[in-house]
Amino acid sequence: MAGKTVTRAQLSEAVYQEVGLSRNESADLVESVLEEIGKSLIRGDTVKVSSFGSFYVREKGQRVGRNPKTGEEVPILPRRVLVFRPSHVLKDRINSGLSKSEG
Amino acid sequence: MVKSELIMRLAEMNPHLYQRDIERIVTTIFDEISAALARGDRVELRGFGAFSVKRRAARVARNPRTGAAVRVEEKHVPFFKTGKELRAALNQPRPAETK
Numbered sequence: 001m002a003g004k005t006v007t008r009a010q011l012s013e014a015v016y017q018e019v020g021l022s023r024n025e026s027a028d029l030v031e032s033v034l035e036e037i038g039k040s041l042i043r044g045d046t047v048k049v050s051s052f053g054s055f056y057v058r059e060k061g062q063r064v065g066r067n068p069k070t071g072e073e074v075p076i077l078p079r080r081v082l083v084f085r086p087s088h089v090l091k092d093r094i095n096s097g098l099s100k101s102e103g
Numbered sequence: 104m105v106k107s108e109l110i111m112r113l114a115e116m117n118p119h120l121y122q123r124d125i126e127r128i129v130t131t132i133f134d135e136i137s138a139a140l141a142r143g144d145r146v147e148l149r150g151f152g153a154f155s156v157k158r159r160a161a162r163v164a165r166n167p168r169t170g171a172a173v174r175v176e177e178k179h180v181p182f183f184k185t186g187k188e189l190r191a192a193l194n195q196p197r198p199a200e201t202k
Contacts (some may be wrong), residue, residue, distance in 0.1 A: 006146040007141040014135040019124050029113070029128050034151045037113050040104045042192050048105045052133045053181070057193060080193045082152070084183030090137055091180065094156055097141030098179045 022023040041082060058083050140181050150188040157182045 014028040021029070039056065040047050046056040057080050079086040104112075110129055114122045136154055139146050161177040168190040185193075 001126040001143060002116060003156075004126050004139075004142070006135070006144050010134075010139075011132050014131050015128050018131045019127055021120075021124075026128075029117070029125075029134060031130060032113055033109070033132055034148060036109055037104075038151060038189050038192065040109075041189070045104050047109070049109075049133055050106055055183075067117060080185075082185040082189065082193060084154075085150075086181040088138075090140070093137055093138075093141050094179050094181055098143055098156070 044080075051086075051087055053084055053086040053090055055084050056084060059082070143179075148186065150186045152186040152189060153184050155182050155184070156180070 008027065008030055011021065015021070015030060016023050017025040019026070027054045036069055037047050041055055041057055044057055046054055048054040060079050060081055062078045063076050065074055066072065110122065110126050113122070113125045113129070116165050123176065135188065136146050140154055140156050143156055145156075156179050159178050159180055164173050164175045165171065166173055
């Protein structure tokens with residue numbers, strides 16, 4: 001693994017370089033994009049981004065889990081989890097990118 | 104919501120920007136995330152979630168139709184882990200469906 005971490009800062013910088021907006025406004029737009037995606041998902045909506053992937057919410061039923069430390073049984077309540085399904089384009093891009101650089 | 108709807112929403116929130124610029128912004132963000140993953144980097148967006156790449160070892164699988172053994176090469180798959188805040192927000196009791 002290359003092991004570097006990209007954060008909001010780099011995404012904002014990329015937006016800043018791409019469009020003629022101030023650094024501040026670029027950062028705000030990155031934030032708005034994440035926020036709008038989040039809001040949609042909270043509403044239960046699926047978010048699809050072509051050639052990237054889709055995010056959707058899955059409803060999980062109640063089940064019995066265990067505290068791994070004590071072995072004690074605890075009920076896991078019904079909950080909503082977010083699932084990301086990468087598109088084929090993204091999967092292919094990752095595999096062609098990494099097979100070149102990694103042994 | 105699909106990408107074009109996301110762009111429209113952002114355009115409504117930012118009437119001072121051209122829609123084509125918003126389009127470029129959204130494309131740039133996802134492109135930047137994809138490029139990072141293709142380099143093997145992680146993308147960490149606090150509160151939202153983190154994208155990373157996981158290695159899947161080579162294995163011998165079977166063609167389910169014929170039962171023939173097939174070699175599957177090592178590959179890398181993108182992975183998303185939901186951030187704490189978003190995970191909590193998904194499970195918050197929602198105030199009676201406001202739009």
